[in-house]
Every structure is written in C-alpha cells, then in structure tokens.
Amino acid sequence: MTALIVIAIAAAVIVVAVWWSRRTEAAHRAKQLEDAKADARRWVERLGGQVLNLVGTNEAAKQALADAAERHTAAVSQLEQADTAEKAKLTTDSALEGLYYARAARLAMDMDPGPDLPDVNGRSRAGKVTEHREVEVEGERQVASPEPSEATPHYYPGGQVAGRPVPEGWYSQPWWKPALVAGAWGVGTFMLTSALLGGMTGVPAAAAGGDPAGGDAGGGDPGGDGGDPGDGGDAGDGGDFDFDFDLGF
Template structure:
C-alpha cells in the first residue's frame, strides 16, 4: 500500500469520525430540546387544568386565579414559539409562576394548596411579607400582609421586577405592575418601598433595593464608591429628610 493511499484512508477516517461526532452532538441537542419541551408542556398542562377547573370564592382567590390565567396564556404562546432549551425553560418558569398563583388561590379559599412546587430561588432571595403594614404615600394608602384578605387581594409570589426584588405577599394593589409593563421603576418607587418594608425581616433596605440588591447584600453598596456616603448624608437631613422627598420632586404624585 502506497503512502498516498494511507494518507487518503486516514483523511477519510477522520472525516467519518467528524461526521459521526457532529451527528451525535446534533442528536444530543435534539434530545435535550425534546426533553425540555416535554417538561415545559407538562407544567403548562398542569396549570391549564387548574385554571379551567378552579373557581374562586372570594376576591383574593378570584384575583389569584385571574393572574394564573394570564400566565397560562403567556406560557402557551411561549410554548408555540420555543425552539431552544432556554426558551423552553422560560416557558416552564412562566407556568410555575402561574401555579404559585394557583396555590395562593387555594390557600385563600381554605383548601389544600396541592403538591409542593420546585423552589424558586429568586423568589426566596426577594423575601416575603411577615407582618401587616399600612402606609400612606402622598395621600394614597397601600397595604401589605402575609395572608389574603378583603383589603389585600393581590398576591405576588416573589421575584425580580425590572431588576429589583419584590417580596412575596398579599397587597392592596399590584404596585409592581407598572414597572413590570414598562421595564423600569418610577421615581416614587423607592419611597414607597422604604415606607412599606422598612425594618421587615428578610427584606432588603431601601438603598439596597434601589441598587437591585436582595436582603443581606447591603454591604455591596459600599463597593460603589461614593454611593453609600451620598445616600447616608442625604437621608440624614438633606434631600431625603425634607427636600425632594418631603415635598419637592415626589410631591406631584408617583409615576410607578
């Protein structure tokens, strides 16, 4: 066998190995995608079954079911367009959020909330409402509670909205929704958050929240140079104490 023939055979063998390897990787990717689609579809179908068969008995449960139905519609639309494993994971996340609303609705009705759901670590880091709060901001009343009620019928399962953590709990109104729709928080949001959650265990302070940090990450603010110092100085008796917050920029109302 000539040297040229040997070289040709080696090249052909390498090409064959490359083709087999590429086909193997493609098959693995397709299997991962099929598995991700099946998992996402399972959660969407589970959510759909609950949305179709559960009827709220009070304002809180009815609102939670309505929110779950919104997630079901969104997850179904995402499922139709999903072509990658990452997109399938987003479908699963949306469906699971809907199922958290279903659990909240069932809890509000006083019935078994159903089997436990996978832990949402983002929601855990956001904290949760641990006590009843009622605050008035520029003449508008807001309430938060760890339990549903006629005055707090709006549930949020916890998580991040427009880069900032929103604690799990029941609220008098969905104060986070404008940021969810717009993708950014209005100028009055920090004051509202500060008044609503100040001193509540497991929830970030207002300065940390404004910077997008979760509870326990306040020390990270010190790494931002003058940010921590400026905030501390202003809050002591400057803009925060009686200037812009007290009756200046915020005085004209809130743009959440």
C-alpha cells in the same frame, strides 16, 4: 502515491469524525429539547386544570386566578414556540409561577393549597411579607400583608423582577408590574418599597427600596464650608445626606 493515499484516508477520517460529532451533538440537543418540553408540558397541563376548575369566591382569589390564567396563556404560547431546551425551561418557569397564583387562590378561599411547588425565579431568596403594614406614599395608600383581604387582593409569589427581589405577599396594588413591562425600576417604586417594606423581618434589604442608581445619592458634604465672610468661622457642616442603601446584589 502512498503518501497521497495516507493523506486521503486521514482527511476522510477527519470528515467522518466531524460529521459524527455534529450528528451526536444534534441528537443530544434534540433529546434535551424533547425532555424539557415534556417537563414543561406537564406543568402547563397542571396549571390549565387549576385555571379551568377553580372559581374565585372573593376578590383576592379572583385576582390570583386571573394572574394564573395570564401565566397559562403565556406558557402555552411559549411551549408552542420553544425550539431549544432553554426556551422550554422558560415555559416551565411561567407555568410554575401560574401554579403559585393558583395555590394562592386556593388559600384565599380556605382550600387545601395542594403539594409544595419547586422554587422558581429566585422565590425563596426574595423573602416574604411577615406583617401587615400600611403607609401613604405620594398621597396614595399602600398596604402589604401576609394574608389576603379586601385591602390586599393582589398576590405576588416572590421572585426577581428587573433584577430586584419582590417578596411573596399580598398587596393593595401590583406595584411591581411596571418594572416587569419596562425591565427597570422607577424612582417612585424605590420610595414605595422603602416605606412599605423597609426594616420588615423576612424581607431582604435589596427588596426594601434603596438608591435606584446603585450608588451614593449624596454621601458628600452638601453644606461644606460656608467660607469666612467676616471671620465668622465655619458656617456649619450641612450634614451627611447619605442615601446609599445596600442593594443587596
């Protein structure tokens, strides 16, 4: 009988301990979610104020504000649906990205950009456009510049897109958007970034094109030994077509 009592008491202690642990863990998660949502809400409201009060006076500012408004809409939706601290953090990231667009719009209108913003989405590691560059890729003119202009009305704050860095800067076209939607880079975009950003100071090698397959696109000897059709010797080495760019990952 005594043994049964001891076993019953031990079982009760274990049940209570498990219940208390789960309750404590749930309370901790709830507190984390509450804090994360409060932080996200602060940034979302700040972005909303910028979107509401700023009016673009030139094409670059208008485009940047349109992108800021898009991020605000996304952040509001994310905040409403956030049920974990991780999801609330994604809301903060969306709002901060929107604030970078609003900040760019202010700069495009020669206004005070306001206080610095926290880094988001690997922005500081993505580099930035440091010189005006104009190229033609597949018959289309592409321009990148550190400053806004009529030729470069599309701003990107810098960060990771589909696993690759896109430098902060102003561009003639938002060439990174298809990768945002598809989650992967097209071969044409690698050609574009290589021509537009390759060798630019302040831009990491991974941002300047490279082999989309991540390997050697032809590092072998495509020419090979042409054989000996009449003891003509070696027909010549076709050269080493090495397109193995450093992706920087």
